């Protein structure tokens with residue numbers, strides 16, 4: 001069988017692609033893979049630029065493992081099936097008076113896929129998807145199903161909420177939500193140097209601030225989103241002018257197929273890091289036709305979250321699917337390394353296990369717990385093994 005990710009740049013020839021629509025089917029597929037001595041990888045929407053899903057074994061496609069199982073507006077929690085696309089969460093959550101705290105640039109990922117890689121949006125007070133998880137239901141090798149949270153099986157919970165798909169198949173997630181809200185969007189151009197000089201003011205001024213810088217330009221394309229009590233405007237305006245329920249403003253179309261590298265650096269180093277990237281790109285890659293994107297993420301306490309223990313700035317660089325992305329990405333990575341940058345788990349990077357261990361004090365603990373719950377390495381691949389110290 002043939003599998004490829006969203007961009008088409010990552011391909012694999014799995015033994016089987018099994019479409020699962022409920023937990024019984026997940027358990028059966030995991031048991032069948034075990035009998036066949038095959039590894040298992042869970043597939044969300046296939047939007048990762050890193051070869052996380054690629055395997056010669058079983059791919060469990062969760063596209064039909066969907067639905068909102070319950071919303072407790074008072075407790076501000078929702079339980080959702082793992083394969084549910086983020087785009088399918090907005091309306092049912094709002095019907096219960098609730099909403100996700102934040103979202104990324106697009107909403108086509110599966111919630112479990114976004115959680116498994118620490119996917120994030122922008123906003124200096126807002127944490128990533130993994131940090132919003134309160135509980136998870138996981139199918140382990142052998143078919144055992146375990147509910148875990150901070151009180152019950154806390155170590156499995158820690159690994160399951162940013163798992164890289166490497167500890168089992170998540171079938172349900174309990175996530176933190178807030179009251180439903182509307183956002184108003186604003187976009188403007190401003191000299192990049194001015195934006196960097198007043199970045200603290202800009203990130204504090206609105207709930208979500210980010211900017212894009214296109215190589216060759218002296219200006220940054222800035223975007224802010226702020227909560228509003230104004231009446232939502234439908235049909236939705238163009239990007240840059242929307243005023244609507246949060247999920248309709250947070251989601252964007254990103255249809256140009258690309259590959260991407262993204263690093264998280266301590267927030268205080270964001271401007272210096274961006275300036276170095278700009279100088280390097282203008283000197284060595286003047287023809288790059290893709291922007292850098294600059295965002296903020298609040299600190300969390302997850303063992304391997306890129307925002308673990310530090311308020312964070314993320315900077316990403318892109319290349320077209322037909323470009324050789326490695327020269328630019330390696331040059332960017334060289335700069336990110338100088339700022340103790342941590343690579344996005346779902347995007348391109350060239351870090352070794354030893355380097356990752358130096359970036360995360362709990363890296364070995366994560367592997368220890370992973371190994372305890374999956375001693376036969378059912379959910380590992382050579383790529384993932386390569387990340388071990």
Ligand SMILES: Cc1cc2nc3c(=O)[nH]c(=O)nc-3n(C[C@H](O)[C@H](O)[C@H](O)COP(=O)(O)OP(=O)(O)OC[C@H]3O[C@@H](n4cnc5c(N)ncnc54)[C@H](O)[C@@H]3O)c2cc1C
Nearest residue numbers: 044045046047048104105110113116119120164165170346
């Ligand atoms: C156009 C585009 C825009 C993007 N925008 C952003 C952004 O704004 N912010 C950001 O942080 N990232 C962004 N990303 C990266 C993307 O959010 C992550 O790579 C995310 O993991 C993709 O989700 P997915 O559902 O496609 O997961 P997949 O790529 O299918 O899988 C990702 C990981 O999740 C695991 N997984 C999936 N389902 C399960 C399950 N049920 N149980 C256990 N493990 C599971 C997989 O095994 C794999 O390890 C973007 C990517 C693209 C292509």
